[in-house]
Amino acid sequence: MKLNIRKLFISRVLPALVLFFAGAAVMAAARTKAAEYGDKELALISRVTAQILSRNHYRQQPLDVNISRQFFDEYLNELDPGRIYFSLEDVTELSKDRDHLCEQLQAGDSSFAFKAYDLFRKRLEEYRTFAEKRLNEPFDFTLDESYMPDRSKEPRTKDMAELEHLWYLRLKNDVLAYRLINRVREEERARMTADEKKKAATAAKWEVADPAGKVLSRLRDISNDIRQKERVDILGIYLNSLAQVYGPHSNYYPPKLEEDFEMAMNLSLSGIGATLTSDGGYIKIVALTPGGPAARDGRLKVEDRIIAVAQGAGEPVDVVDMPGTKAGQLIRGPEKTQVTLTVLPGEKGRNAVPETVTLTRDKIVLVDSEAKGEVKTVKDDEGHERKIGVINLPGFYMNFDDYLKGDPNYKSCSRDVRKILEDFKKEKVDAVVMDLRRNGGGSFPEAISLTGLFIKSGPVVQMRSANKGVQVKDDTDDEEVYTGPLVVLVSKLSASAAEIFTGAIRDWERGVIVGDSRTFGKGTVLDVIPLDRYLRFIGESFPAGSTTYETAMYFRPTGGSVQQLGVASDIRLPSLTDRMELGEMFMNNHLPWDSVKPVKVESYTPHFADKVAKLKTESEERVKADPEFVAFRKKLDAFDRYKDRKTISLNEESRWKEYNEEKQLQEEADKIDDDASANKDGKKKNDIILNEATHIAADFADLEAPTAAAK
Numbered sequence: 003m004k005l006n007i008r009k010l011f012i013s014r015v016l017p018a019l020v021l022f023f024a025g026a027a028v029m030a031a032a033r034t035k036a037a038e039y040g041d042k043e044l045a046l047i048s049r050v051t052a053q054i055l056s057r058n059h060y061r062q063q064p065l066d067v068n069i070s071r072q073f074f075d076e077y078l079n080e081l082d083p084g085r086i087y088f089s090l091e092d093v094t095e096l097s098k099d100r101d102h103l104c105e106q107l108q109a110g111d112s113s114f115a116f117k118a119y120d121l122f123r124k125r126l127e128e129y130r131t132f133a134e135k136r137l138n139e140p141f142d143f144t145l146d147e148s149y150m151p152d153r154s155k156e157p158r159t160k161d162m163a164e165l166e167h168l169w170y171l172r173l174k175n176d177v178l179a180y181r182l183i184n185r186v187r188e189e190e191r192a193r194m195t196a197d198e199k200k201k202a203a204t205a206a207k208w209e210v211a212d213p214a215g216k217v218l219s220r221l222r223d224i225s226n227d228i229r230q231k232e233r234v235d236i237l238g239i240y241l242n243s244l245a246q247v248y249g250p251h252s253n254y255y256p257p258k259l260e261e262d263f264e265m266a267m268n269l270s271l272s273g274i275g276a277t278l279t280s281d282g283g284y285i286k287i288v289a290l291t292p293g294g295p296a297a298r299d300g301r302l303k304v305e306d307r308i309i310a311v312a313q314g315a316g317e318p319v320d321v322v323d324m325p326g327t328k329a330g331q332l333i334r335g336p337e338k339t340q341v342t343l344t345v346l347p348g349e350k351g352r353n354a355v356p357e358t359v360t361l362t363r364d365k366i367v368l369v370d371s372e373a374k375g376e377v378k379t380v381k382d383d384e385g386h387e388r389k390i391g392v393i394n395l396p397g398f399y400m401n402f403d404d405y406l407k408g409d410p411n412y413k414s415c416s417r418d419v420r421k422i423l424e425d426f427k428k429e430k431v432d433a434v435v436m437d438l439r440r441n442g443g444g445s446f447p448e449a450i451s452l453t454g455l456f457i458k459s460g461p462v463v464q465m466r467s468a469n470k471g472v473q474v475k476d477d478t479d480d481e482e483v484y485t486g487p488l489v490v491l492v493s494k495l496s497a498s499a500a501e502i503f504t505g506a507i508r509d510w511e512r513g514v515i516v517g518d519s520r521t522f523g524k525g526t527v528l529d530v531i532p533l534d535r536y537l538r539f540i541g542e543s544f545p546a547g548s549t550t551y552e553t554a555m556y557f558r559p560t561g562g563s564v565q566q567l568g569v570a571s572d573i574r575l576p577s578l579t580d581r582m583e584l585g586e587m588f589m590n591n592h593l594p595w596d597s598v599k600p601v602k603v604e605s606y607t608p609h610f611a612d613k614v615a616k617l618k619t620e621s622e623e624r625v626k627a628d629p630e631f632v633a634f635r636k637k638l639d640a641f642d643r644y645k646d647r648k649t650i651s652l653n654e655e656s657r658w659k660e661y662n663e664e665k666q667l668q669e670e671a672d673k674i675d676d677d678a679s680a681n682k683d684g685k686k687k688n689d690i691i692l693n694e695a696t697h698i699a700a701d702f703a704d705l706e707a708p709t710a711a712a713k
Contacts, residue, residue, distance in 0.1 A: 039234040045110030047234075047546050050536050051241045051254050052107040059248045060468045060526065060552045060593065065104035069247055072591070074100040077118060077243040083280065085153045086172060087125040089165045093158060096121070107244070115240035116233065123228055125165075130221045132169050137214040141174045143654035149175040150649045173217060174652050180213035182657060186355045220320045227328060238547065249552045250589035251528055257545040273334040274341065274361050276302065280326045284309065284346070288584075289495060292396030292440050295361045302359055304495075305348025305582060308333070309356060312342040337365050349578070349641050355661070372399070373415055375422035377429055380700040388700035391426035391434045392692065393419060398444030398452070398499040415444075416451035423455060423484045432707075433487035433699035436503075437692060439517060439579075443498030443524065450475055453506045455483040456513070461601045462506045464557040465527065472557075472598050487702035488513030491695045492569070493577060494584040497522035504569045505558040510603050511610040514617060514702060516573045516695050523586035525565030526593060529553040552593065561600035565593055573618045573698060575625065575691050576635055581642060613705050620701050621694065630690045640664075 056065045063069055074097070082088045088096075099106070099114045106114065149171045150156065159165045210216045238256030245252040275294015276287050284307035290297040310318035311332040321329040333341060342360040373395045380388045395415060404412035426434060453462045454477030466472045490504050490513050501521045507513045533546035557563045566587050574580075586592045607613065625631045644664060651657045 048107050048112045049110050054549050067101050070104040072247045073103050073244050080243045081122045085158050090158045091161050119236045147652040148649040176217045177213045180210040224323050252551040254549050256547045285329045295364050307346040308343050310344035314340040335363050339363050373418040378696050380696050388432040390696040390699045391431035394437045398448040400445040400448050432703035435489045435695050435699050437491045438496045438500045439493040441500040449499035449502040454479050461559045463502045467554040487706050489699040490515050492517040492521050493579045494518045497524040501564040509559040510606050512606040515571045517571050518580040520568035520570050523566045523568035525563045526552040527554040557598050559603045561597045563596050566595045572614045573621050
């Protein structure tokens with residue numbers, strides 16, 4: 003089951019006023035005294051949620067048979083994403099209701115939610131019973147068997163016999179994984195000095211004396227959690243599945259999850275600063291919050307999988323197969339407390355060995371991840387120097403409270419960037435790089451204001467609501483704060499408001515887009531509805547949760563949306579994120595790319611296409627000859643080999659051989675990288691992608707010279 007909060011962090015695109023007022027409404031609802039949820043309350047929640055989604059969502063899709071069938075499939079996938087509990091026989095039996103779920107919901111009937119959940123509970127108990135019996139017998143790890151960890155796109159098993167064979171393979175893999183962990187630890191200890199062994203004894207808690215017992219303990223924890231779910235929580239999973247049919251950023255939040263929702267709306271929480279999702283039973287990191295504890299520490303990476311969580315120096319709690327919301331609660335905690343995560347590094351593939359990372363939790367205020375500027379000096383082959391101003395902007399922030407109060411000194415990213423640009427002009431920089439690689443979006447108005455710092459007045463973005471009316475949002479200020487060469491550095495993590503800015507800069511031919519092949523592709527605007535607002539109209543008052551949904555789509559000035567396809571880079575650079583399946587196009591039920599009529603924009607840069615072609619050629623030649631990029635490509639190729647492997651061996655010696663081969667590849671790539679990135683003084687260069695972006699900016703300044711000097 004996906005962590006609901008993930009969608010909000012990735013898609014931070016709520017318009018300013020919606021964000022402020024909806025956040026206040028949600029906080030009020032969260033403070034309401036807990037209610038008792040009987041049939042009447044559950045029926046009201048069901049009807050209201052279904053009506054809000056069908057009438058208000060951008061799709062304007064009625065609750066018909068087609069939606070009902072998708073709803074059925076989505077709910078079963080929510081309960082059993084790994085396809086290890088429901089067989090085809092089970093699905094056939096449940097399918098009697100498949101065409102009628104929407105009809106039932108409109109009548110306040112959510113009985114199917116509990117019917118399917120009860121079967122899920124039953125199958126889980128059967129798996130646990132099967133495991134308790136099977137784990138009493140030793141496995142034969144010399145057999146030539148294999149296991150597919152991710153079965154989310156595989157056909158369901160035919161019947162219980164096939165399901166039990168899958169359970170056998172799964173259990174065998176779990177036990178083998180612990181055996182291999184112990185084997186790796188033993189090898190590491192054999193190479194340690196006495197002092198190193200003493201230090202490791204207090205830190206390494208992941209040796210498993212009884213692998214079979216560890217698997218059973220984990221199953222008991224999961225089973226207990228599933229059994230304790232209340233009816234309103236089960237209904238929450240069910241209604242969230244309906245919301246997901248309408249769009250990947252549509253959600254229903256039952257009252258208990260409004261704490262997470264409130265934290266996301268207020269852009270703050272106490273924790274490590276990581277956005278998580280469930281992936282094949284693992285808790286996977288999909289983004290790190292700039293300025294948060296995890297990002298500052300530097301050891302955790304996107305694609306790492308968390309398998310255990312310990313509070314401080316306490317015993318680790320296994321989170322494999324644990325519901326995402328519960329795992330998130332273990333990771334989150336009070337400020338200044340420590341949490342120790344056991345992770346499988348994503349870049350080391352399916353055979354990765356666990357590593358521990360201890361972090362101190364801190365209050366994360368996303369709007370405090372402010373824009374930062376620095377000036378870098380770039381030399382060409384002939385020794386000529388260019389001064390390049392680099393602005394790192396991790397989010398589009400704005401202090402809504404101060405803005406609404408009329409405070410003339412309210413905080414915003416466009417104001418901060420303006421100050422940085424004015425400082426750059428004093429230092430006479432030759433070009434500017436806007437680094438948006440980790441920018442997940444934020445304030446919609448700020449995207450327009452920021453664009454206005456680089457262009458004269460004119461269209462920045464177009465927006466179309468569910469009623470198909472198109473509005474053009476302009477920058478109305480004629481002032482250009484910076485007029486020189488501009489490079490916008492992006493990745494597949496650059497989303498929503500970052501894509502509005504990037505798309506406008508490209509459509510005006512104002513700057514060159516550099517980085518991953520494309521941006522995230524989040525081209526929708528969200529609305530937030532606390533259900534108690536609707537209940538008041540019928541004389542009811544109890545905490546009923548909240549619904550978010552896509553309410554509008556935005557488009558570039560030239561008419562195309564960024565939805566699904568993102569904004570393409572003019573110059574593509576090698577990166578790890580570009581090799582990953584990141585972006586809207588990989589989300590189920592995403593809205594398709596669309597277009598509206600273009601609006602008139604002028605080309606800011608004469609002969610722009612010719613200049614981009616020249617810059618691209620120069621960059622490709624430089625990257626091809628750069629030993630750091632050569633080493634980096636080897637690491638990326640190794641990552642591809644790990645990523646593309648769908649099955650893993652259950653033969654212990656074959657698995658051990660796979661592990662050592664992958665380890666050798668990784669070590670060779672690391673050594674090449676270390677050798678390539680060492681300067682004469684032995685210090686390492688950092689961020690080769692940003693370095694190349696500054697070289698592109700310097701080349702751009704050369705093309706524009708002498709008129710391109712910063713003013």
